[in-house]
Amino acid sequence: MTSTTLETITSALSGVVLPRLKSETCADRHILVVDDEPITRGIAKVLLEKFGFGDIHEAADGAAALVLLREHKIDLVISDFQMEPVNGVELFRRMRADRQLRTIPFLMLTASMSHDTVRAAKKVGIKHYLLKPFRLGGLQEKLVEIFTPHEHGPRF
Numbered sequence: 001m002t003s004t005t006l007e008t009i010t011s012a013l014s015g016v017v018l019p020r021l022k023s024e025t026c027a028d029r030h031i032l033v034v035d036d037e038p039i040t041r042g043i044a045k046v047l048l049e050k051f052g053f054g055d056i057h058e059a060a061d062g063a064a065a066l067v068l069l070r071e072h073k074i075d076l077v078i079s080d081f082q083m084e085p086v087n088g089v090e091l092f093r094r095m096r097a098d099r100q101l102r103t104i105p106f107l108m109l110t111a112s113m114s115h116d117t118v119r120a121a122k123k124v125g126i127k128h129y130l131l132k133p134f135r136l137g138g139l140q141e142k143l144v145e146i147f148t149p150h151e152h153g154p155r156f
Contacts, residue, residue, distance in 0.1 A: 026147065030055040030072060034065040034079040034091065035109065040132065044078060047139060062086025066094060069101050076146060080132075081110035081117060093124050105146045109134065 031053055033044045041058045048056050057072060059065040063086040065077065077095070079088040086094070088108050095101040108129035110117055121129055128146060130138050 026052045026143070027054070029053055029075040029147065030057070031076045031078060032057045032059060032065060032068055032072075032074045034059045034062060034077060034083070034088070036060050036080060036083040040080065040109070047136065051140065051143065062088065062091030062094070065091055069095065069104070074104055076105045076107065076143075078107045078109060081108055081112070081121070081129075089120050089124055089126070092126055096125065107142055107146065 031048055033041050033048070033056060035041045035044070038060075041060075045056050045058065057068050057074065059068050061083040062079070065079065066086070068074070069077070077091070079091055081088040088110075092106050092108070095104060095106065106126060106128065108121055108126050109132050110121075110129060111132045118129075128142055130142060
């Protein structure tokens with residue numbers, strides 16, 4: 001993926017108007033997008049900005065994400081499933097094992113919703129996932145679901 005391709009896609013998305021999520025829901029939220037594909041990170045960043053999020057960090061794999069998670073206040077991790085050297089499931093597992101990271105909501109992106117992929121995600125406790133390429137409405141629904149307070153505590 002070239003920077004020209006990312007610039008072309010970003011430019012095409014610049015004309016897309018999305019409804020902003022409630023300002024109290026996202027204005028002060030910090031999001032980490034983890035994907036080994038720069039184009040996916042770029043698209044996610046543009047869309048998240050259009051929804052009203054302003055502080056968006058990026059990492060190319062789970063290992064880099066763990067470093068950023070310890071350096072920055074992060075309110076949501078949106079992560080690809082398949083990456084090297086640390087994939088999304090392992091990133092989630094390590095986050096849940098860390099006292100300081102375990103409560104951060106996690107949204108898994110995957111290009112494969114095969115039985116094995118879903119089983120691996122559910123086995124470690126991942127509750128939120130989207131199939132790539134994701135629909136704008138699907139992303140919006142997940143963001144609202146994750147950031148909306150619930151009677152029985154957080155749903156992540």
